[in-house]
Amino acid sequence: EVQLVESGGGLVQPGGSLKLSCVASGFTFSGSDIHWVRQASGKGLEWVGHIRSKANSYATVYAASVKGRFTISRDDSRNTAFVQMNSLKTEDTALYYCTRHKSSVGSDSWGQGTLVTVSS
Amino acid sequence: DIQLTQSPSFLSASVGDRVTITCRASQGVSSYLAWYQQKPGKAPKLLIYAASTLQSGVPSRFSGSGSGTEFTLTISSLQPEDFATYYCQQLNSSPLTFGGGTKVEIK
Numbered sequence: 001e002v003q004l005v006e007s008g009g010g011l012v013q014p015g016g017s018l019k020l021s022c023v024a025s026g027f028t029f030s031g032s033d034i035h036w037v038r039q040a041s042g043k044g045l046e047w048v049g050h051i052r053s054k055a056n057s058y059a060t061v062y063a064a065s066v067k068g069r070f071t072i073s074r075d076d077s078r079n080t081a082f083v084q085m086n087s088l089k090t091e092d093t094a095l096y097y098c099t100r101h102k103s104s105v106g107s108d109s110w111g112q113g114t115l116v117t118v119s120s
Numbered sequence: 121d122i123q124l125t126q127s128p129s130f131l132s133a134s135v136g137d138r139v140t141i142t143c144r145a146s147q148g149v150s151s152y153l154a155w156y157q158q159k160p161g162k163a164p165k166l167l168i169y170a171a172s173t174l175q176s177g178v179p180s181r182f183s184g185s186g187s188g189t190e191f192t193l194t195i196s197s198l199q200p201e202d203f204a205t206y207y208c209q210q211l212n213s214s215p216l217t218f219g220g221g222t223k224v225e226i227k
Contacts, residue, residue: 035216037164045156045164045207045218061214064121097163104170106154106211110163 002026002109004098009114016088020114022081022098027109030054030076035101036083038094039113046094050101051081066092088118122146122210126219132227139195141222143208148188152212155184155193158221159204167206168193198224 008020022034033056036048049062051072060072071084081098095115099107123146133139143153151171156164166175168184171191181196195202203226208219 037218044221045158045209047209047216047218050214050216063215104152104211106156106166106169106209107164108166108175110165112163 002100004100004109004111006096006098006111006114009096009116011117011119012088013120014088014090014118016118017084017086018088018116020083020085020096020098020116022111024079024081024098024100027100029079033101033103034072034074034081035099035107036072036081037097037099037107037110038092038116039097040091040094043094048083048096085116088116090118092116093118121215122149122213122217124208124210124217124219126206126208126222128222129220130223130225132225133198134227135198135200137198137227139198139202139224141193141206141224143186143191143193143219145189145191145210149210149212151187152210153184153186153191154209154211155182156207156209157202157204158207164207169211195224200226 003025005023033052035050052059069087074081095113097113098111100109101107125144153171155168158164172184183194205221205223
């Protein structure tokens with residue numbers, strides 16, 4: 001069974017940092033692209049960014065709203081993806097999902113999400 | 121960036137109704153479009169990819185069509201479990217933007 005489990009969310013002050021993790025199981029993690037998507041309470045989905053597999057040189061792409069502040073990485077030996085979030089703003093408050101993404105198909109598996117709250 | 125506009129943003133329908141949701145892209149995305157269903161408190165679920173291909177396990181009452189800039193998601197006969205919010209996502213180019221969502225509620 002494909003499973004993705006996010007962790008690391010919490011309350012942080014504006015300007016602070018947080019690192020989210022996404023542990024995967026049930027599929028070949030090393031060959032998969034991982035995307036991060038967030039959703040503010042009562043709002044729609046916002047694509048945050050992705051990291052591709054080793055075969056695609058671990059390429060990363062970010063949404064304009066997080067570029068320069070967020071860094072997505074992965075450790076294939078631990079079947080884990082990460083997003084390091086720096087210089088956090090109140091507008092970064094959201095539920096953060098990691099997903100397994102297949103090119104031309106979309107995100108076919110999602111975690112349950114981890115909540116990030118940026119507030120003083 | 122490619123903008124996706126969904127319409128309507130909200131619709132009220134009855135069990136058994138035929139429902140159609142539209143997703144319009146600000147520029148052509150070929151057939152690189154996916155549809156997701158999200159129920160309250162749950163993660164989104166992939167319904168359709170490549171504009172019209174049903175994801176495994178998704179009931180056949182769901183269908184998708186379109187290419188280029190205009191796409192539709194149709195539910196042929198709305199069931200109680202279909203009341204949810206639906207999102208389109210373009211997969212043609214980064215950033216992989218989502219539409220604003222369509223909430224389907226019970227009339």
